[in-house]
Amino acid sequence: MYAKKLKDLYLFNSLNDDEIKAIESMTLVKKLQKGEILFYEGEGADSFYILLEGELKLYKTNAKANEVVLHHFIEPTMVAEMATIENTPFPATASAQKDNTFVAVIDKENFLKLIEEIPQLSWHIIKSLTHKIKGLEKSINRNLVFDATAKVCSLIDEHKDIFQTHKKIDIANILNITPETLSRTLRKLKDLEILDENNNLLNQKKLEMLLYP
Incomplete structure (x- = not known):
């Protein structure tokens, strides 16, 4: 059922149909509602998780019981694979940000055996972790360095169709800005002819000039 979603994931996009079916056969799909x-955090990591559909929020809770959001995962992507590979507890809590969020759960031991049978998976896992490190760098920049315009441009650069798949209030939450600030920033990008009236990207070069002045 989710073969195409698995195939879309960079970890599996070089695998043939039989190899994808082998992964499907050891996969349990979990359906989550928002929240x-x-x-x-602290739970043992005994499975690999792949976000197939929807969105997940990764967060920690501080001493005052407030959530500190570390990252938002947008489909399709692996989630917290480092903890599973390193056999360490999950460093943060993950919760669904949307109703009908679907996550593939793959038993750790079965998946590690599959890696032995399909050696190129090891290389793709390394690429996946490298991709996550780059994503973390972008997330740090978005949250600590970038102004509102750069935050929006960075997100559009990573996810070209995000305004077609997400509500504006959800995007504002991802960027840690107010909906009003997001609306003002989108109007600015439209005036600069970077976005059209439906928030589709018109000019990649102008976007990059704002993002990397």
Whole structure:
């Protein structure tokens, strides 16, 4: 059922149909509603998780019981694979940000055996982790360095169709800005002819000039 979603993931996009079917056969698909927890901080990591559809929020809770959001995962992507590979507890809690969020759960031991049978998966996991490190760098820049315009441009650069798949209030939450600030920034990008009236990207070069002045 989710073979195409698995194939879209850079980890598996070089695998043939039989190899994808082998992964499907060992996969349990979990359906989450908004606010439901996929895993808790400190919980043992005994499975690999792949976000197939929807969105997940990764966060920690500080001493005052406030959430500190670390990252938003947008489909399709692996989630917290480092903890599973390193056999360490999950460093943060993951919860669904949307209703009908679907996550593939793959037993760790079965997946590690599959890696032995399909050696190129090891290389793709390394690429996946490298991709995550780059994503973390972008997330740090978005949250600590970038102004509102750069935050929006960075997100559009990573996810070209995000305004067609997400509500504006959800995008504002991802960027840690107010909906009003997001609306003003979108109007600015439209005036600069970077976005059209439906928030589709018109000019990649102008976007990059704002993002990397």
